[in-house]
Amino acid sequence: MRQGYLIAPRALELRRVEPPSPGPGEVLVRARAALTCGTDLKTYRHGHARLPFGPFGHEGSGEVLEVGAGIERFKPGDAVVWTPTAPCKECPQCQKGRENLCRRLMESVVLGAFADFVLIHAKVAAVHLFRKPSGLRFETAAFTEPLACVIRAWRACEPLPGESVLILGGGTMAMLHLMEAKRRGLRATVAVRSPQKASVAQDLGASEVVAIKDAPLADLVIEATGSPEVWSLAPMLAEPGGKVLFYSGLTRDAMVNIAAERVHYEEVALIGAFHYTTQDAQEALRRLAEGEIDPEPLITERRSLDRLVETFEDLDQSRGAKYAFINDD
Template sequence: MKGLQWNKSQSTLKMVEAPVPEVKPETVLLKVSHCGVCGTDLHIMQHEFRSGQLVILGHEFSGTIVKVGTGVNNVAVGDKVVVEPNSMCDTCRFCRRGKPHCCQKCLPDTIGLMQNGGMAEYCLVPAKYVVKFPEALPMDKAALVEPMACVVHGYEILGQIPDGTRMLVMGSGIIGQLWINMLHYRGFRDVTVVEVSEGRRQIVSNSGLGYRVLHPDDLQAEFKNANMGEDGFDIVVDCTGNPRALEMAYGLLCSGATLLVFGCSPANSKLTIDPSLIQTRELKILGVNVSPYCFIKAVSLVNDMAANYLKFDKLGIKKYSLEQYETALTELRAGEISKAMFCIDK
């Protein structure tokens, strides 16, 4: 089979020929249909995020089960499924407190980061981590379930959001796009989007959501003489992971506001902020890590939003073959698109 393999020691991503995995007890073999390129994949290739030494990337994918191992009873051959890539050990104090996303023992098993993932024609995964989705949901849109599950987790962390809340979303890559479309779907209208890339700003402008989208410089100029404790944003969702963007976001919070750190920042990066504002404005800074117990919810949400909100041209998603991976990465890094998705099962 063909697959895109990351070689950590050589810092290379290349197409390889690999044997189709053999089914084992309590695992299933998927024929992969579609696999998205995540911002995490880009961080891996920049050595800013953990990965295996030699691994086929891809943790956002859909496929059809072609073989099942002994002991599998939750799915069958022919089922269309998505894959929850994050495992849990079930024994540590975090797992036993219902916080498997904090589990430290399961990291070596993460699919697409530490174990071979979905940027290949076939992928072997534990049966307990596959989730069936409705027949009516197209395979390509089903590949958005994993990132949407992370968005669902972030949304739940925010808690109940009052009417009239003023929100800012930093970054309009695919995660920013999923956030703003989900917010619109849930009825929120006072949302501003800030984005460096002109191409991605245009994607938001053409989305039909009616949200303001600005370059960071224009947004800061707009608030230059404002009383931020009064005039700032109630919720800022950072989807960039860029330390400078986070510093900017912190300065745009009004009293009682929340900063949701969603984007992946490079390890050991630093922020310079005024900590007195946390006390005087009663600010909250919250992190979001993967998607515990959110996959079933995300399948339902993607299915409900698919027709009106998750059109690929509207979101700036472009499809490529595996062989076009270099072009896909170039266009993604340049900000010409919000997401690259590999169409594997043709």
């Protein structure tokens, strides 16, 4: 089988390896679609603070090929989609309803979506392996994980009806935030650093698209660039009493300067958002299945997995934003 391996920053290979066999509680999936994402690109460039190099990719969907002992919910041929982590449901954070902050979240992470076959570990298979709704494209279903992260973020900030939204960034995740703002009937301005990204935001219904340097104040400011400079800027763009949602993460050792007077004297609330819960993942899949969110405009191009290395070279040079690897063989 083909398997994408990231062995070091900007050192990506497509290898030929033996397919894995599912152990007890595990499920082997024939990958039908896998998506690139911003986290993949950051990992490709710099590595990841919490994850090792090795099998690459984490957003995918496919068909069950083989099940391990004890699996009763799925059988070969079932169309499925997964999210790559699962909460333990037992730790203090899980018991408080903060499954996205589970201390054991990364213990059984499913990596290696850029492959012909993907082994779904037992913990993920038990909690975050879902049947793909009929009629939903495999590549659309693979948006379940990123959309779940957006849903979790909006649960954390919950803007009021009629409040204004400013989204800093023009990447795929920023556009999913724009879709959520539109779904809620909120007026959303998108501020971008690259003029090339303005057209997508306009097509998706942004009220206005501006350069970041010209961004207006808003009741809710969403930082979706992952830039330390924009993190520092974001609180300056919130209305008094507004909120700043820090969605895109920085490197582990990153430090940013924030104007304290905005937080204290103008009650600007700073909110972090990370990952998703089981409820968020289920809700994301429902919205995709029912057409409430249509991510099709976010796919730059569908490609064969044979073009994996070329694709990340393209992404590294800002040629395209999100690619879908399709396996119809």
